[in-house]
Amino acid sequence: MNYVLSKEDLAPFLAQLSKRFQVIVPAKNDSGIVTFQEFSGQEVCLETERLSSPKKFFRPAKEKIFSFAKKKEGYEVKPVFDKTKRVIFGIRPCDTHALQALDELFIRYYGLDQFYSSRRKNTLLIALQCTKACENGFCQSMGTSQAVGADIVFTERGDEFFVRPETEAGRAILDRKLFKQTGDAEPSSKISCKVSLETHNLAENIYRGFESPVWKQEAERCLSCTSCTQVCPTCYCYTTDDEFEFGSGSKSSRFRFLDSCQLKRFTTVAGNHMFRASRSSRLRQFVLHKFSYYQENHGMQLCVGCGRCISVCPTKISLVEIANSIQKQVLEGAK
């Protein structure tokens, strides 16, 4: 059974939820950016355009993973898992696909990353379908324009939401007073993206363009500012570091930090060897990881077509333009 929720009733619904959950909603921050933040009565922003993703609730920029202290014999290590009961409202289809890609790596492939899976397990997702295309998104090309794996799916319809619960847990949080049953068909959430990427044999064709001059041409503009990897909902690379407290017998903690493949430091290994010293090789790594390597290793794309990396680049480097021009080159060369 599906439901209808009046837009006026959204805030009361979220307020109700926040008694039992930490409720996360998209809202504007001080600098006018739509970000995911804890709900405290602020206006929920339903704009399609948004630079930040809910990645920070699954792969935080800084995450304490365990504390350790020296004992008479050996060390005492206590892992830290985030078990906060959370509801994320308004996650877009592209970002739900991003979580599928992260699940593949951190839950299915690595065995079980408990830090990630604990957050995942304790979070309910209320997806919001897109009814309007965003500026640089190309989800149509990537096949990510419909929400997957959410507990409830909302679709805007005039001054109300059409609500389709997907899981038992999702159905359980719907308040019967606010949500009215409906027999209507689900409204269309078909959009037409302004940006499009050729995806036929994408992984293979881009890899064939490994030595293409395009990488170097584009990298001349690249500032290595890491903005693209920071806003990407699937970029997960990390580094670890320890923090200590003053005094003897002190407690210490290990943290996991988000890192970026665009940095020289990231590609520096023992003996100070830098295996991707040139800017173009680092840019290439970013694009190939998204389109080729992940496909090869996990059978899925790591790019979900949200287009944030394009929106955020100060020098307007577009991974779609790169991918399209390389594919064109490769296919022309094969003729």
Next chain:
Amino acid sequence: MKLASKKAKVGFFSLSCCEGCVLAVLDLEEKLLQAFKQIEIVESRLLMEKVKPSALRLDIAFVEGSVVSKHDLNKLQYIREKSDFLVALGACATIAGIPGIRNALPPGLKEKIKRQAIKPIKEKVFPLTAFVKVDYLLQGCSINEQEFLDFLNKFLHGAKPRLQEVPVCFECKLRENACLLLKGEACLGPVTYAGCDALCPSQNVQCIGCRGFTNDANFESLDALFKEIGLSRKERYNLFTYFNQLPEQLKHLKGDR
């Protein structure tokens, strides 16, 4: 250094600067008292009641300020000789900073200043690295207090402190700020080391590079972007040399001044 029963001997020294970085250390207040469980300050003009040069060997010497005179150089060499670990503190010590503006002045003005000033070395202002081995850098104008504490903590526990080596944009994106460059403002974020938690861009103020240029800065591209935004050659020259020395790749900005 091992987690020692003995307290680490620490000295703070100032060359040519505003002493703002040691002041920032004082700003730590309560937290600094925590650190006193493991350190003992044996020499510092600003942090001690009575100043007397100590003959003791230092485990860590924190040195702020630039080298602008023979006097500074002698002092720096003396500190280096008696210290096991030397940390350059702040923009003046790490990249010549504000005193280093003198290096970018037109010749006429430089002469005028020279007549009034104490004897400069080779007419130029230098960071500490130009003369002695520096073991660690704490950058910024002034330094980030938390970064200072983190360094001290790691050092005292025998862990190897690691330089941040990420650009300001990295931290700016984490704070979910609107990008100033995309708004058409000239910001040095992409070429400047982070560690400040993107303090200035978070207040809607452009980054002017106080933490020094990254080892991977794409100056040509950023300069082209500034030009596109509408900055004149002089404006770009001034921005790039505000805290930093003009990088080799941007020699063309010098013009005929």
